[in-house]
Amino acid sequence: MADTKPDPSTxxxxxxxxxxxWRGQALADxxxxxxxxxxxxxxxxxxxxxxxxxxxVWSHNGGICTGETYRDKIKLTFFKxxxxxxxxxxxxxxxxxxxxxxxxxKEADKIDKPALKKLVQEAVALxxxx
Numbered sequence: 001m002a003d004t005k006p007d008p009s010t011x012x013x014x015x016x017x018x019x020x021x022w023r024g025q026a027l028a029d030x031x032x033x034x035x036x037x038x039x040x041x042x043x044x045x046x047x048x049x050x051x052x053x054x055x056x057v058w059s060h061n062g063g064i065c066t067g068e069t070y071r072d073k074i075k076l077t078f079f080k081x082x083x084x085x086x087x088x089x090x091x092x093x094x095x096x097x098x099x100x101x102x103x104x105x106k107e108a109d110k111i112d113k114p115a116l117k118k119l120v121q122e123a124v125a126l127x128x129x130x
Contacts, residue, residue, distance in 0.1 A: 007043040037120035062127040077102040088115035
């Protein structure tokens with residue numbers, strides 16, 4: 001039996017369209033920055049279960065980050081965030097871990113596009129160096 005689920009990029013499109021408030025635009029903006037930072041990025045849809053529709057994941061030679069949506073924020077969790085240089089101070093969540101770091105984006109926040117693009121490029125470079 002053929003898999004009838006849409007490809008991951010289409011699932012992400014649908015997820016963004018289904019967010020009928022500021023979170024949809026914020027996730028679309030973040031996705032655009034990630035794609036601009038790495039034209040070879042692979043979009044994935046992971047961790048789908050009955051209680052959760054799944055999570056967008058971006059990767060290139062390994063995971064870069066996830067794009068989770070919550071009621072009051074978008075959370076970008078970088079798989080190897082603790083190893084990345086963050087001179088702009090984008091990481092504002094999950095700071096206590098030894099590996100991951102996250103960026104919580106709330107409704108009133110303005111996304112620092114150049115800093116996020118650089119962070120994504122650094123994550124890709126780290127994945128490629130392994």
